[in-house]
Amino acid sequence: MNKKRTFYSYTSKEKNSIYGKNMILLIMVLCYDSSLILNHEEATSSAMSRLLFILLFLIEVKLPIEYNYVMFFIDLGECMVLNSWRITKYNPLHRNNEGSYLYDDWTSFHEVGKKVSLADYLKIEEAYIQAIVAFMNEMDISTVYIHALEFSSNEIQNQHASDLTSNLWIGKGISIEEVKELAKLTLREAVWCKLGIKNLFFVHFGYDYYMYIGAHSNCYGARESVDSLGLYVEKFESPY
Structure with missing residues (x-):
């Protein structure tokens, strides 16, 4: 993938x-x-x-x-946290021994209308965003910092997000509300970013609708919240 x-x-x-x-x-x-x-x-x-x-x-x-x-x-430095998880919509029971997902599921916002309806897509997108919020709330974090940032001009225009992205840069601290907007743009492939606070917390986004969250604590409550959202939390080292 x-x-x-x-x-x-x-x-x-x-x-x-x-x-x-x-x-x-x-x-x-x-x-x-x-x-x-x-x-x-x-x-x-x-x-x-x-x-x-x-x-x-x-x-x-x-x-x-x-x-x-x-x-x-x-570079502001890598977040060296104690715990790291992969958070996805993919059921781990449907993976082979090598970890590859066996079902032909949608993996991108650009498949809306082809492999997934807009309503179903928005439900999953919101679940991913709320997963980030759940971890931040449990860690009592109200601000994270942009550690990496890339833009796609065409997609940003398509998402009418120029006002937001024009005020973003590496090292900037952003609020939970801004994290939610930036996560949405990342999931829609208009932006790619890494967010975090060194040695405390991070959020990384991968290809094919994969997300990675790391935290200094075990975040039992947040992981239960993510399960209730219909997503899957797996112990996994972020490749980013």
Whole structure:
């Protein structure tokens, strides 16, 4: 079920917005690096060398159409949590010994009207969103941070979500309500993202309507809530 991630195209306005926000973050990182080695003459030259390299890289590739390249320099860090689960609409009893799902089920928002009705799709989509909310509520988390972010301009336009996405960037803290909107866009393949708080909680989205949640606690109540939503919770390490 693994697919190759595609590179998305951006409008000039989106590119400029992404450049500006990323450059602010990069400068912050460089300043932080310098502060760690105060009173060393190497600080300025090292910081300036890194900044020059980053600028040349961005100019050479003429984007960032793929945020992960820039994340190499500004990644907020992986969430090293104690527990990780895979949350899906797929019954684990219908998998073979290799873990592959045996039934020909729908796997994408773009199959609405083909393999799944809009009503049935929206029911499952809402269940996934409420699953995230259940974990956040049990962990008493009201804000998470964007750790990775990619956009699909065409899909964002189709979902009329430009107002939301134009105000998102890596490192931004977002509320539960914003998480719900961002999760919806991700499930509809207009956005791809990783959300979390380092060493406490994360939400990752995979292909084929797979979702991964990690938490520092066992979250028994949240897992029971997800079961009641008709989804399946399996102990599973996030591949992201």
